Amino acid sequence: MLYISRWKTILIWLTVAVSVVIAMPNFFSNEQLASFPSWVPSKKVTLGLDLQGGSHIMLKIEKADIIKERLETTVGDIRNSLREAGIRYTGLSGVGQQIQVRITDADKIEAAKEALTPLTQAVSVGGLTGGTVQEVTMTEGEGGLLRLNLTDAGIDYRTASALTQSIEVVRRRVDELGTTEPLIQRQGEDRIIVQVPGLTDPQRLKSLLNQTAKLTFHMVDTSMPVEEAINGRPPASSEVLYSMDDPAVPYLVEKRSLVSGENLVDAQATFNQQTNEPVVSFRFDSKGAQRFAQATQQNVGRPFAIVLDDQVISAPVIREPIVGGSGQISGGFSVEGANDLAVLLRAGALPATLTVVEERTVGPGLGADSISAGLNASVIGAIAVVLFMLAFYGTFGVMANIALAANITMIFAALTTLGSTLTLPGIAGIVLTMGMAVDSNVLVYERIREEVKNGRSLAQAIDVGFKKAFATIVDANLTTLIAAVVLFFLGSGPVRGFAVTLAVGIVTTVFTAFTMTQWLMAMWFRWRRPKHLPKSIRTGMFDTQNIRFMAIRKFTFATAGALIAASLIGFVVVGLNLGIDFKGGSLIELKARQGAADIGDIRERLSELNLGEIQAQGFGDPSSVLVRLQSQEGGENAEQSAISLVRQELQDQYEFRRVEVVGPAVSSDLTANATIGVGVSLLLILIYIWFRFEWQFAAGAIIATLHDVILTLGLFVVTGIEFNLTSIAAILTIIGYSLNDTVVVYDRMRENLRRYKKMPLDVLIDASINQTLSRTVLTAATTLIALLALYIFGGEVIASFTLAMLFGVLIGTFSSIYMAAPVLIAFKLRPESFQQEDKGAEGEILPAGKAGA
Structure with a gap:
């Protein structure tokens, strides 16, 4: 018969009661919850970005940067090892994942192989399971030619390590923005997902995440005019770098860095007391302060370059030795620009470039x-x-x-x-x-x-x-x-x-x-205690059906x-009208700040930007427009550049309510x-x-x-x-x-x-x-x-x-x-x-x- 045990009854209603208590905060505003006693549950369902606004960005670590860095490091290690062993060589060069060097003295080939053997030894990958990976292999060719190859396993190991490091750097940068409950997590072997609810300026977030933020201090090479270096051949120990100005100013800069951003312990946006312009004050650790003081003592009267991601921020002249371990970076910053640079320097440099391959922003x-x-x-x-x-x-x-x-x-x-x-x-x-x-x-x-x-x-x-x-x-x-x-x-x-x-x-x-x-x-x-079904049940109409x-x-x-x-x-x-999820490209939802949207004007203005096929159509009310841009030929970076151009063109008249960008890799x-x-x-x-x-x-x-x-x-x-x-x-x-x-x-x-x-x-x-x-x-x-x-x-x-x-x-x-x-x-x-x-x-x-x- 219909018997429900007391324990089952208690369990049913206890489950319902607990569910009501847990779900209750979702039906009250945050202000109302704040007025409740502290013992009342206050946790609510997290709203997605499409409900509360914010940005979803997927970043891809550039494996090519990892390979390039490993190649340059290994070439440097080979050069140092052979010099310390007193072995003469020629033709040291690297392409892709292969490096070759020719030992000029045939009697020194075995000694050279022995000197380079430490580079081929397996390294521990750490972790709970332990294990090792061989990053470099060495083979011998004819005429004293030695070939060293960067292994795929070694590159994968370095990529995984760089991704883990990048996640921490990204987390520090996002936390510096003061946003609430950001989500930063790894996806796959080479990608990072960043979700920042309530963010109103996705461009600032992307600019912070895009920059490697590798800060270095170099002496400016004054041995020859920079124009001569550009037109001719610069010294082997120097290179031409350009400033962030518009138009950019070239500088002939020594490749060897005096101090790097790794020695920074703090960076803050402040104002120059004399000019009242925004600057970034920095402070080195003891090792960095010592090296910086030594470099400035030896080069009084010479200019030195402050370089961020291969661009010169400024190149002041050393008037006197800087021995306190601190200084200022000036470069015609805005207040926000100084703040952002300080954030980047405090968070640390990324080990490799991160490219935005997908962006979904909701206002x-x-x-x-x-x-x-x-x-x-x-x-x-x-x-x-x-x-x-x-x-x-x-x-x-x-x-x-x-x-x-x-x-x-x-x-x-x-x-x-x-x-x-x-x-x-x-x-x-x-x-x-x-x-x-x-x-x-x-x-x-x-x-x-x-x-x-x-x-x-x-x-x-x-x-x-x-x-x-x-x-x-x-x-x-x-x-x-x-x-x-x-x-x-x-x-x-x-x-x-x-x-x-x-x-x-x-x-x-x-x-x-x-x-x-x-x-x-x-x-x-x-x-x-009914004897019959309630008469209010009205589905009996189907009982008489005998449909063949x-x-x-x-x-x-x-x-x-x-x-x-x-x-x-x-x-x-x-065929299907594939959205940007499957064929790449950009989708932008605009809302006119005043009156109705002028779709014809939007098409005309965007067509002048040379962004390929552009579609603009009404979306909902007369003030809203949906704009689609085709996938750009230049890859992920070109997609981001296209969005920036559209923003510059339309942001005065239109509110950007939703932006979705999907690069070819993600699509x-x-x-x-x-x-x-x-x-x-x-x-x-x-x-x-x-x-x-x-x-x-x-x-x-x-x-x-x-x-x-x-x-x-x-x-x-x-x-x-x-x-x-x-x-x-x-x-x-x-x-x-x-x-x-x-x-x-x-x-x-x-x-x-x-x-x-x-x-x-x-x-x-x-x-x-x-x-x-x-x-x-x-x-x-x-x-x-x-x-x-x-x-x-x-x-x-x-x-x-x-x-x-x-x-x-x-x-x-x-x-x-x-x-x-x-x-x-x-x-x-x-x-x-x-x-x-x-x-x-x-x-x-x-x-x-x-x-x-």
Whole structure:
């Protein structure tokens, strides 16, 4: 009977109470939380950059810089080793990863090899596992030629070390900006992700992260005029460097540095007391102070150059020895420029150049608009779903709505506890969960109705209904969970946020369906002691349906085949309107500071910048414009230069609400990950369905799913909607939803195959579809209601995502009936594959609308 133990009751409500306490801060402002007692939880879900504004930047360490530095260092080490050993040589040079040197005295070759042997010894890589790596190998050629090669393993080791060091330097630089809760983490073998919420000046952040900030002090070479060095050949020990001025001023500078930035212990932006101009005051450690004092004592009256990343900041004349270990750097700085230089010097130099390969910046104004749109869509969708459930289920609908409220609360509690980031697609995931959450309740309620209809008492029907629905609900939700897990591991940014929200929603949905709803049902039954189902349940209208779905299967197959062929032809001939995620380039959302945006003027002004193809179109209201720039031929640095040019041209008249820049390296990775993601999710789902059912079911599910994916791609081709990362998220979610539908129908078919072994397969399939028709219609309707609210009220940013989802729900419902089911007939599925469960039912043939549960 309906018995819920006291401990289970306590556990259910304790879980709900804890979830309410944890989730509660999310429904109050920070000012309101500050007025609460200190013991009240205050941790909130972290808002993504698309909701609170800020910058997401992906940096790539330049491996070429690592190789160049190792090559120069190794050449220097070879020179020093041979000189110390008194061995004469010639032709010492290095190209790529190979260095060669010729020993002039044949009798000294073995001695030279012995002198260079320390360079070839393995070095310890440290870490928990230990191990060593050989960075240099040496081979001997003819005529005393020695070749030393930098190994790939050694370069990889140096790159990994440089990346670890770079992360620390980047963290120090970002912390100096005074931002709150920045995220800095490694991605892959050579990339760093930097996310800074609430940052209003992404250009300043990029300039801080782009610079190596290698500071050195050199003597200016006065042995010859710099013009002569430029036109002729400078001394071997010197080189020509240019200043940061406009126009740049050349200096002939000695290569040997007097002191480097490694000896700095502090740098602060201050003002020169005599000229009142911004300067940077610096202070050396004891070793640096000693070397600086010695250098200035020996070179009084000569100019020396302060060099930052191979550019001369200033070149003052040494008037007197500087023995205090401190000094000032002046170079016509602005206040912000002096501050930024001080930040760079305090944080330390990067071991290699970091290139911005991806940038996604959202202005705080757009973030606030996104929050408002997301909340409005969520509230409207929730109200619509609640009213829908009340209209069809009455008392049972109240229980479902209570479970839905607990479900949403638990989602926020889980996201808060996990420290997950809530993005705009994440809000879409919550809205989608609301639509799908009622599916579990509908499955249970319809099972209960069937059991009552088949002659069981209401108490027995409730017990059996929950038990029979459990396997179906788990099967259906696991397929969507697989898609969410694949999205999480192969997605990035907002897509990953959507995956987390969807996955958490699936888990909480299953929990509430089999704990809270069951408890509420048991309490209602004990309180009311009903003999019959409540009259407020209005889904009986589907019981009289006896639709012959399989009678038109050839027509629907032919129609679907024609649409698939048209979609594939359109995909090949016309192609998708690929967004910058997949083909690289830049996307900029602008909002006019006054009045309406002049799209024609924007096109004309940007076309003069020689940035290639430029698209400008209206976006939402008349004051907003979406600008797309093609991928620049010069690579990642050219992409950043293009954005800078656009900013300079338009920032006076337009607010930059959103900027997305994807370089060619990232776009190729995203394309590969997206393709792998769809393939892996389909494979895992195929394996799961094959394991749970028969191979015919697995094949049918995959064919139906491919139908949905191809037709969704056809929608993108026909409408010209931009295909981007969120489109991949939509496709994977459609896969999960479609399979959810298909598995429910398959589960009923499997059950009927075990019971009615002599029933013709097409009749049995029709019966199974009719038996689950109420669930199919109600679940599709609630999901469509929630998505429609998101499409209408969720804003332009996710409009294409929700449109694809709306289309996917419709064709997913179609394919679960007209694609997945007929395939079983084509593959000649036989009842003998299933063991009989109910012997008394064997051979009984019931009409499609009356078949047993």
